[in-house]
């Protein structure tokens with residue numbers, strides 16, 4: 001930190017900001033503005049997701065650890081959540097993808113991925129979902145692997161099976177149409193995936209009204 005920004009940080013009142021920790025724990029992390037400024041200068045990954053920095057000149061917001069060149073202190077604003085930053089008119093940085101900040105609950109990431117896949121199970125791909133979430137495909141692949149504990153392809157297949165299972169018990173559509181609507185290109189792939197997930201073939205599952213599941 002240079003002397004100027006240090007002085008600037010000291011001059012401002014040390015606005016205490018209450019930032020909720022990720023997850024469901026009630027732990028609260030209190031950070032003052034100078035603490036946040038120092039975290040940004042050292043690109044502290046441990047605080048990613050705990051707060052966000054927004055740059056007034058570029059109208060972009062970032063994680064504290066963003067590798068981009070640091071903005072002048074007078075151009076930096078702090079936000080506790082990315083929603084606040086977005087409501088204030090800032091866009092997510094393409095470099096550090098703050099919308100996927102590691103401090104954010106992994107559940108939230110998975111919920112967004114699930115919603116994107118469920119909305120179009122026959123068209124959802126790593127490319128389309130990452131574009132929807134505003135991140136790079138490789139970043140999304142890595143984050144899903146970490147959050148879900150399974151590869152992207154497995155996660156998507158599971159969602160497709162769930163979608164098919166719902167269609168089987170809530171509609172009269174032929175199995176071949178259900179498979180297609182759920183995003184399976186071949187019927188044999190669908191049968192194999194469904195059996196593996198549910199323990200029974202689609203027709204038996206439908207007959208049971210959905211009560212047969214492993």
Ligand SMILES: [Zn+2]
Pocket residue numbers: 061062063066067068093094095096097
């Ligand atoms: Zn950034």
